[in-house]
Amino acid sequence: MNTPPHHDAFVLLCDRQDWTTWIFQIQGRAAAYNIWDNIKLDCPVPFLEKPTRPILPSLSRYYRGTSIQEPSNPSELSPQDLEAYKEEMERHRALTEEYKLDYSEYKTQQKSICHLTELIQSTVLPHLQRTSCFPGRSLQEWIFNLKISVGVDDLLERERARDRYRDALKPMRNYNTWETWLAEYDQASSRAATQGVADALQIQVLMRDFINAVSKLEPIWAATFQNSGRLDPLMTRKEMIRLFRSHMNLCHPPMTGEHRAGAFATPDDASFLADVEAAAQRSKRDAPSAMDSAPSAKRAKRKPAPPSNKRSSKNETENTKRKCPVCGCHHGVEDCWYIHDEKAPTWWRPTEAMHSLVAYRKQNDPELQNALRGPSDLFAPIVKREMTRD
Structure with a gap:
């Protein structure tokens, strides 16, 4: 399986095969910046507009005196004009506080856009930047152009x-x-x-x-x-x-090294490996050397190999192939420690999950109940019947 190239621990967009991993990387970073809804290709949300600073009220707007000179101090206003000016100043203070909050959110969003822009530029090949990431365009247009350029459908x-x-x-x-x-x-x-x-x-x-x-x-x-x-x-x-x-x-706990082959090998694989090893030993033992290559009259005859107990090996293979219907291990139900806890050694402790599963299946699994009742009729002795002529 091809591993996408990385650049400073980031996925680099090279072709169509990297698109899924790359866009997931961009989506995760944009979601952390809280701007993914603003740059996604389907139904994006507009970015925040830059807030406008409120204008400070002018004294000339509230001066209704007869003199031509404009007042430079609120004390020069009449009581009615001074009251209106104070109300306008209170409103200006409220608008200023609102402006500060809006500008803080806008500034944070702009920083996030800059960081995401740098991430896209650093994880896209130069030729893709020249054909897709045009200056002055939005990030949404960049992503759409990159998707078309790498050929994603x-x-x-x-x-x-x-x-x-x-x-x-x-x-x-x-x-x-x-x-x-x-x-x-x-x-x-x-x-x-x-x-x-x-x-x-x-x-x-x-x-x-x-x-x-x-x-x-x-x-x-x-x-x-x-x-x-x-x-x-x-x-x-x-x-x-x-x-x-x-x-x-x-x-079936996973194992590493040489133990893996021995622990997870099936009976057929185990017998095959044993035969291969035995054949290698025989070929090494019986290989003629330069001195023993000539025929000799004094060569001792080989002793016949002792008869092997094929029935016992066959029974051992069958017992190995048997799978316990209780715990799933390779032994008979009569040797299962979850059923016959009196046969278990002192160091053995049953797991809580398997113990609960066995208790549940003993009450609700008909196959397990039949297996626990006794051996099947297939193992009953066969009685020969004498043939009689009419």
């Missing part, structure tokens, strides 16, 4: 997000890659919701698709979430992913 982007979301819904095939699968699903569903894909916006449809994708490997979690979590009116996509990640970390 909303309908095409929505279709691509929908295709990626559908690809991410392919059923999970093994436990080795559940983290990668879940991360891709999270990114694809988030982008689909951002682009307005209907399947990703309707929570019931989204949960149904997710259950179908994980039910092959995790039928117990899928059935439990189908009966409880999906009916929660407050359930969201993020919460659903969090619940599934917690379940997988509990039942």
Whole structure:
């Protein structure tokens, strides 16, 4: 997957592939500056206009004397004119306070516009600036021109997000890659919701698709979430992913290094690796050297290999492949410590989440109840019947 280039920890807009990440970066910064509603492409809100300073009242407007000389002091006014002048001055003080507040908001918005302008100029390639970011034009025009220049089509982007979301819904095939699968699903569903894909916006449809994708490997979690979590009116996509990640970390904890292959290998993979290692040892042991390449009459005969107990190895493989219907681990239900706590060692402590889940399923899951009653009829001894002729 191509990683968008970065410039001073910011996403750099180079082509169409960087548009979604870049515009999300600009939107986040503009929202922090409280000016995103003023620069968004659909129905923008106008910026604040620069407020006008109120004019100080003049004494000449309130002087109605007979002398020609204008008064220079309010004491020269008549009592009626002085009262009107005082009222006008009180109004001027109120307008001045309002002007100070309006100008402070206007100045803050202008600073935010300058900061966002610098961010756009520092994260756009020079040739895009020359063709899209013209001086004297608004930020809204800049963003619109950049979108056209890199070739972004909303309908095409929505279709691509929908295709990626559908690809991410392919059923999970093994436990080795559940983290990668879940991360891709999270990114694809988030982008689909951002682009307005209907399947990703309707929570019931989204949960149904997710259950179908994980039910092959995790039928117990899928059935439990189908009966409880999906009916929660407050359930969201993020919460659903969090619940599934917690379940997988509990039942199939991720490991790194050499332990990952051994911990998550299936029985078939384990036997295959064992056969490969044994073949390598045999080839190393039986490889002829330069001295032993000639035939020798005194070469001792190899002893026949002892007979292997194929039935026991087959039974061990079958037991390994069995999956406990209670906790989902690879052992039989008769060895599950959540059911037979008397078999558990002293150091073992059951988790509260799994203990509650087992208690709930013992009362409401018919399949688990049948498994706890006893072995199936398939394991009953077969009685041979004698053939008689009429």
